[in-house]
Amino acid sequence: MDSLARGFAEVDKTDDPHSFIKCLNLIHSLPFFQEWKSHSYQLLNLSPGDSVLEIGCGNGRDIYKIAELVGKNGTSIGVDISTFMLRSARNFNKTKPVNPDFILCDGQYLPFPESTFHAVRSERVLQHTHFPFSVVKEMARVTRPHGSVVTFEPDWGTLTLWPGDREICRKILNFWCDNIPSGHVGRSLYPAFSDAGLKNISVQPVTLTITDLALIKKMFDLETTFSLAIKQGIVSSDDIMHWENTLSEADKTGKVFSSLTFFLVKGEKSLFMLNPVSL
Numbered sequence: 001m002d003s004l005a006r007g008f009a010e011v012d013k014t015d016d017p018h019s020f021i022k023c024l025n026l027i028h029s030l031p032f033f034q035e036w037k038s039h040s041y042q043l044l045n046l047s048p049g050d051s052v053l054e055i056g057c058g059n060g061r062d063i064y065k066i067a068e069l070v071g072k073n074g075t076s077i078g079v080d081i082s083t084f085m086l087r088s089a090r091n092f093n094k095t096k097p098v099n100p101d102f103i104l105c106d107g108q109y110l111p112f113p114e115s116t117f118h119a120v121r122s123e124r125v126l127q128h129t130h131f132p133f134s135v136v137k138e139m140a141r142v143t144r145p146h147g148s149v150v151t152f153e154p155d156w157g158t159l160t161l162w163p164g165d166r167e168i169c170r171k172i173l174n175f176w177c178d179n180i181p182s183g184h185v186g187r188s189l190y191p192a193f194s195d196a197g198l199k200n201i202s203v204q205p206v207t208l209t210i211t212d213l214a215l216i217k218k219m220f221d222l223e224t225t226f227s228l229a230i231k232q233g234i235v236s237s238d239d240i241m242h243w244e245n246t247l248s249e250a251d252k253t254g255k256v257f258s259s260l261t262f263f264l265v266k267g268e269k270s271l272f273m274l275n276p277v278s279l
Contacts, residue, residue, distance in 0.1 A: 004019070004020070004023055004221040004224070005176050005177075005179040005180045005183075005221065005225070006179045006180070006181075007019075007020060008020060008128045009128045009129070009181055011082040011084055011085055012082050012083055012084050017082075017084045020085075021059055021085075021088055023218075023221075024058050024059050024061070025059070026218055026219070027124075027219075028061050032208050036152060036206055036262065036264060037062060037065070037123070037152075039264060040121060040123065040150050040152050040264060041065060041066055041069065041121075043148060043150045043264070043266045044066065044069070044118075044119035044121060044148050044150055045118075045119065045148050046066070046069040046070055046074075046118060046119055047069075047070070047118075048069075048070060048071040048073060048074060049070065049071065049073045049074050050069075050070045050074050050075075050118040050119070051070065051074060051075035051076070051077075051116065051117045051118050051119075052066050052067075052069070052070055052074070052075070052076050052077075052117055052118060052119045052120070052121070053076075053077050053078075053079065053110075053112070053116075053117045053119075053120045053121070053139075053142065054066060054076075054077070054078040054079070054100075054120075054121050054122070055079060055107045055110075055120065055121070055122035055125055055135065055139060056079070056080055056081075056107060056122055056123070056124075056125030056128070057078025057079060057080050057085070057086075057089055057100075057102065058080060058082075058085050058088075058089065059085055059088040059089050059092060060078060060088065060089025060090070060092045060100070060102070061092070062078075062121070062123060063076055063077075063078035063089070063100045064092060064093065064096055064098070064100060066100075066121065067096075067098040067099070067100045068097075068098055070098075071098065072097065072098060075101075075117075076098065076100040076101070077100060077101045077102070077103060078100050078101070078102050078103075079102070079103045079104070079105045079107065079110070080102070080104065080105075081104070081105070081106050081107075083104060086102045086103075086104055089102055090102055107122070107125065107129065107135040107138060107139075108129070108131055108134045108135055108138060109138070110138045110139075110141070110142050112142045113142070114141050114142065115142070115143065115144045115145065115147075116142045116143075116144070117142055117143055117144060117147065118143075118144055118147045118148075119143065119147050119148040119149070119150065120139040120140075120142060120143050120147070120148075120149050120150075121149075121150045121151065122135070122139065122150075122151045122152075123151065123152040123153075124152065124153060124154065125151075125153075126151060126153050126182060126185045126189075126192075127153055127154060127156070127180050127181065127182050127183065127185045128180065128181055128182070129181055129182060130181045130182065132182050132185050132188065132189075132192055133188075133191075133192045133195055133196075136149070136151070136189075136192040136193060136195070136196045136198075137195070137196045139151075139196070140193075140196040140197060140198055140267070140269055143269045144269065145269055145270065145271045146268065146269065146270075146271065147268070147269050148266060148267070148268055148269075149193065149196075149198055149266070149267045149268075149269065150264075150265070150266045151189060151264075151265050152262060152263070152264045152265075153185050153186050153189060153262065153263055153265075154185075154186055154260055154261065154262045154263075155183075155184055155185065155186025155187050155261055155262075155263065156173075156176065156177035156180055156183040156184065156186075156260070157177055157183065157184045157186075157187070158186070158207075158259070158260060158261040159173050159176070159177065159220070159258070159259070159260045160173075160257070160258060160259045160260075161173065161216070161220075161257075161258045162250075162255075162256070162257045162258070163246055163247065163250050163255070163256075164243045164246055164247065165239070165242075165243065165246075168235055168239050168240075168243055169243070171229070171234050171235055172225065172226070172229055172234070172235065172243075175225065175228075175229050175232075175234050176220065176221075176225050179228075186261065186262065186263040187263075189203065189263050189265045190203050190265065193265060193267040196267070197269075197270070198267025198268060198269060198270075199267065199268050199269075199270045200266075200267065200268045201265065201266070201267045202265065202266050202267075203263055203264075203265050204263070204264040204265075205261050205262070205263050205264075206261070206262050206263075206264060207259050207260065207261045207262070208259060208260045208261075208262065209257070209258070209259045210257075210258045210259070211254065211256055211257055211258075212251075212256070213247055213248065213250075213251035213256045216256065216258045219258075220258070226240045226244070
């Protein structure tokens with residue numbers, strides 16, 4: 001049984017990789033993500049003929065959009081650690097006027113020289129690595145001077161779900177967060193960008209709210225999370241049965257609520273990025 005919390009880091013090894021494509025498609029269909037994806041594209045400050053890199057491109061929806069900003073004369077590349085995702089990205093729409101290149105690689109070890117791209121972007125990717133600071137440094141390394149680094153990440157420590165017993169709810173939400181390699185990455189983005197030597201860092205927190213139980217279950221993989229939490233002794237089956245009944249009753253009267261805060265962060269690469277001096 002693979003949860004979405006843990007599985008995105010190793011899609012090729014999961015039992016059902018198609019479930020991760022379904023998750024990505026769901027996210028791309030929601031107005032909240034459509035709006036903030038668009039904002040993140042704008043922060044890249046791209047022009048026709050520029051070069052852009054997407055870290056963790058997944059099924060390719062974002063890199064195709066970004067590729068339109070640099071046009072046929074520009075360079076757009078998506079990288080991912082999953083061959084399954086890259087195959088899906090390549091097959092997404094071969095009739096599009098722009099066709100990005102796709103490369104299998106780890107965001108910690110990008111196969112590009114320094115100062116290659118006008119802009120580098122990632123979205124909901126750093127949460128799935130144990131080394132987000134290292135990935136941000138690589139993003140900065142391959143960005144040209146005066147270029148932009150942009151990322152959009154959740155902080156799962158901000159996840160809320162109502163109603164429910166406070167202690168049981170806290171255990172489940174902490175369990176979900178702790179199964180994500182860097183579940184609290186949102187709050188560490190500013191220091192990660194600063195540590196990478198980026199300047200003019202801006203941080204914009206935005207909150208997703210959901211009031212439909214069916215969507216909450218899909219977004220946060222509740223059924224799998226409940227099953228795994230029971231199996232690992234975090235909560236009992238009776239606890240979950242009672243909570244599910246409580247949520248269902250609240251949903252019937254329009255009183256279910258969930259929220260999660262994301263952070264849209266941009267940094268600029270200065271002309272001279274000094275390496276820290278070792279003492």
